[in-house]
Every structure is written in structure tokens, then in C-alpha cells.
Amino acid sequence: MRTVAVVLAGGIGQRVGAGRPKQLIEVGGRPILELAVRAFDDHPGIAEVVVVMAAGHLRAAAAIAAPFGKVTAVIEGGDTRTASTVAALRVLADRPDGTRVLFHDAARPFVDAAVIGRVLDALDAHECVAVGMPASDTIVEVAGGFVAAMPPRESLSRFQTPQGFRLGVLRKAYELALADPALRATDDCGIVHRYLPDVPIRVVAGSERNLKVTHPLDVVVAEHLATEPLEQS
Numbered sequence: 001m002r003t004v005a006v007v008l009a010g011g012i013g014q015r016v017g018a019g020r021p022k023q024l025i026e027v028g029g030r031p032i033l034e035l036a037v038r039a040f041d042d043h044p045g046i047a048e049v050v051v052v053m054a055a056g057h058l059r060a061a062a063a064i065a066a067p068f069g070k071v072t073a074v075i076e077g078g079d080t081r082t083a084s085t086v087a088a089l090r091v092l093a094d095r096p097d098g099t100r101v102l103f104h105d106a107a108r109p110f111v112d113a114a115v116i117g118r119v120l121d122a123l124d125a126h127e128c129v130a131v132g133m134p135a136s137d138t139i140v141e142v143a144g145g146f147v148a149a150m151p152p153r154e155s156l157s158r159f160q161t162p163q164g165f166r167l168g169v170l171r172k173a174y175e176l177a178l179a180d181p182a183l184r185a186t187d188d189c190g191i192v193h194r195y196l197p198d199v200p201i202r203v204v205a206g207s208e209r210n211l212k213v214t215h216p217l218d219v220v221v222a223e224h225l226a227t228e229p230l231e232q233s
């Protein structure tokens with residue numbers, strides 16, 4: 001079954017504050033968006049790439065995507081990451097439920113073939129796959145300025161992307177989510193977990209290099225990684 005990668009670049013990068021979407025910033029001389037698209041275009045397990053771009057920047061995204069033979073569409077995203085995923089699901093409306101689809105943050109330019117490969121392998125046996133890394137800080141739940149819960153650190157995982165799905169499962173989860181006026185989510189596995197709780201979500205290992213460029217400091221780290229790659233971990 002054909003596998004489609006969706007590169008979500010619909011955000012405006014408010015926290016980085018570069019005055020333009022952070023995925024257009026260059027690290028190591030290449031736009032962050034280009035690096036993310038390249039990772040999927042290069043991967044032999046990916047047949048097609050869809051780019052979801054922030055409104056007002058489609059021309060820039062199309063120019064970046066033009067050299068990549070697997071890119072079939074560059075579309076406009078929505079106001080939230082969730083709305084951008086929905087825009088991609090619309091473009092994929094005619095695809096069979098069994099289609100495998102990977103959703104990736106454009107803001108993670110250093111995703112590599114090994115991580116993508118682990119997601120693809122896990123999708124052979126599972127309908128929903130997340131990428132996680134062990135927590136290194138102690139993470140607590142805080143309510144009203146006080147610690148409310150301290151889950152054991154060994155049970156916690158920091159999610160990265162790509163997140164992989166059988167298209168039919170993600171469609172169903174989003175159908176239920178969009179009917180919920182209280183819908184709030186920070187990722188697509190979260191939508192499946194909340195609205196289709198019986199669907200197991202397999203977690204495979206990510207990589208420390210697969211960081212998300214979120215704050216100005218991350219741009220500095222990304223520039224360093226782009227020019228002086230560290231040992232893979």
C-alpha cells in the first residue's frame with residue numbers, strides 16, 4: 001500500500017519570532033522546510049509527499065518543494081496544527097483507508113531515515129505509531145502553581161514526529177474530534193488516543209537530533225547540527 005508523508009508547515013513560528021515562518025529560516029544554508037521535505041523525498045519507503053504551508057507563503061513553499069519529485073501537492077494549512085492536518089486529510093480524501101500516512105513537523109528538519117524506517121516498519125503491524133524519547137528531566141503535573149502529580153519518569157516519553165497512521169483510523173478519529181466543541185490537541189496521536197481509545201498506539205524510538213525548532217535557542221542548535229553533525233543518538 002502506498003505511503004504518503006505530510007510535512008506540516010502551516011505554523012507562523014511565533015515563539016521563534018523571526019518575522020516569518022520559522023520553516024523558511026535557513027540552517028546550514030538550506031531552509032528548514034527543505035531539509036524536512038528532503039528526508040521523506042529521499043526515503044525509499046515513501047511514495048508521495050504533501051506539504052501544508054502557512055497562508056501567504058505558498059509560493060515560497062512551492063519553490064522549495066519544486067526540486068523534489070515525490071511532492072504532489074503544496075496546500076494551505078489552517079489556524080492550528082490540527083486544522084492543518086484536517087486540510088491534508090481533505091487532499092487525501094480519495095485514498096483507500098489502508099493507505100499509510102506519516103505526519104511530520106516541518107520544524108523538525110533533522111529527522112533521519114532510521115526514525116522514518118522504524119515508523120514504517122511498525123505500521124506493518126499497528127494502525128497508529130508514535131515516535132518517543134525518554135524524559136531526562138523530572139516531569140510533574142502542576143495545578144494552580146502546586147505539584148498535582150509526579151508520574152514515574154520511566155513511564156514518560158517525549159513525543160516527536162513523524163507519527164504514522166492507517167488513513168482510515170486517522171479519518172475516523174478526526175471525524176469524532178471535529179464533532180467535539182471541546183477539541184484541543186497538540187498532536188495527531190493525541191486525537192486517536194482521545195477519540196478512539198481502543199486503538200493501541202505503538203511507540204518507537206526517535207532520535208535526540210530530531211529536535212523541534214520552537215524557540216530562538218533551537219535555531220542556534222539547529223545551525224550547529226546542520227553544519228557540524230553530532231554522533232547519532
Ligand SMILES: Nc1ccn([C@@H]2O[C@H](COP(=O)(O)OP(=O)(O)OP(=O)(O)O)[C@@H](O)[C@H]2O)c(=O)n1
Pocket residue numbers: 008009010011012013014015016022023052077078079080081082083084085104105106107108212213214
Ligand atoms: N496552524 C499550524 C500550526 C503549526 N503547524 C506545524 O506544526 C508543526 C509544530 O508546530 P509549532 O512548532 O508550534 O510551529 P508554529 O505554530 O509555527 O510555532 P508557534 O506556536 O511558535 O507559532 C510545525 O512544523 C508547524 O509549521 C501547522 O502545520 N499549522
Ligand SMILES: C[C@](O)(CO)[C@H](O)COP(=O)(O)O
Pocket residue numbers: 081105158159160161186187188212214
Ligand atoms: C507533535 C509534537 O511535535 C510532538 O511533540 C508537538 O506536540 C507539537 O507541538 P507544537 O506546540 O505544535 O510545537
